[in-house]
Amino acid sequence: HVGKIKAALGDDVSIRVDVNQAWSESQATYGMAALQEAGIDLVEQPTPAKDFASLVRLSKKFNIGILADESIADSTDTLLLAQQGFTGSVALKIGKAGGLFGALDVAAVCNAAGIGLYGGTLLEGTVGTTAALHAWSTLPVIEFGTEMFGPLLQCDDIVKSPLNYHNFGVEVPTTAGLGLEIDEDKLRQYTRKAK
Ligand SMILES: [Mg+2]
Numbered sequence: 503h504v505g506k507i508k509a510a511l512g513d514d515v516s517i518r519v520d521v522n523q524a525w526s527e528s529q530a531t532y533g534m535a536a537l538q539e540a541g542i543d544l545v546e547q548p549t550p551a552k553d554f555a556s557l558v559r560l561s562k563k564f565n566i567g568i569l570a571d572e573s574i575a576d577s578t579d580t581l582l583l584a585q586q587g588f589t590g591s592v593a594l595k596i597g598k599a600g601g602l603f604g605a606l607d608v609a610a611v612c613n614a615a616g617i618g619l620y621g622g623t624l625l626e627g628t629v630g631t632t633a634a635l636h637a638w639s640t641l642p643v644i645e646f647g648t649e650m651f652g653p654l655l656q657c658d659d660i661v662k663s664p665l666n667y668h669n670f671g672v673e674v675p676t677t678a679g680l681g682l683e684i685d686e687d688k689l690r691q692y693t694r695k696a697k
Pocket residue numbers: 520522546547571572
């Protein structure tokens with residue numbers, strides 16, 4: 503299925519898949535070989551989060567990129583995976599790492615270990631997405647780009663001016679703080695009151 507999508511879209515389009523831990527190592531070996539053959543660029547978290555050993559072996563077995571997501575929350579996880587010889591990339595998420603500094607700590611360990619980066623999201627709204635954008639914008643290189651599209655899935659917002667998405671990118675706000683102004687009326691409208 504993915505191979506047919508790739509064939510239809512051609513070489514100019516990067517196709518990545520997120521397996522979300524669904525495969526055993528043997529299934530991943532079979533699946534990643536097929537995905538590599540089809541020209542897919544990246545396979546995210548093919549095997550279970552705690553199975554670092556399979557992730558390391560798979561990262562060495564294939565040329566196709568492999569991305570650790572659920573395996574990596576903070577810099578301690580990152581160091582353990584790096585020490586085992588992982589050669590892929592890591593999905594940064596501020597929610598997994600406990601905030602901006604935690605996520606940047608993960609990035610620092612990756613940089614030291616030669617592990618690539620991806621700017622991930624837990625589909626935060628505009629506030630969380632903007633916070634992550636500020637953190638990612640301080641990183642010199644993010645090998646596999648970012649996926650900061652959470653606000654685009656919302657039909658309304660609690661900020662006065664939405665983020666400016668265009669040309670498959672998004673502008674990092676430049677005013678003070680996060681660069682956002684909360685719409686207090688909308689915030690009140692969407693506040694859930696305890697019963
Ligand atoms: Mg994922």
